Amino acid sequence: MLTLxxxxxxxxxxxxxxxxxxxxxxxxxxxxxxxxxxxxSISSTLPREDIVEALSDAGYSCE
Ligand SMILES: [Cu+2]
Incomplete structure (x- = not known):
């Protein structure tokens, strides 16, 4: 579980x-x-960096 x-x-x-x-x-x-x-909160096999990058590309930066 990843929480951003x-x-x-x-x-x-x-x-x-x-x-x-x-x-x-x-x-x-x-x-x-x-x-x-x-x-x-995200339950996924995706790497954290891929999630952060995809959200950033859409204008949602993550902390
Ligand atoms: Cu909104």
Whole structure:
């Protein structure tokens, strides 16, 4: 389980975009969003760096 903080994830639209990116990379990933704290928990075989890069490319930098 990987937990990322995505400061620019501010609304349900962002959650939808990020969800689409991650399930596009790994259809079997399990995601849990905590919008209030800007956190995404990701259960996936993808390397962390690939996830961070894909989200950054879409304008969502991660911490
Ligand atoms: Cu948004």
């Amino acid at each position: 903080t995505v400061p620019d994830m501010t609304c349900g639209h962002c959650v939808g975009v990020i969800s689409g990116i991650l399930t596009g990379l790994d259809p079997d990933c399990e995601l849990n969003f905590e919008l209030a704290s800007r956190k995404v």
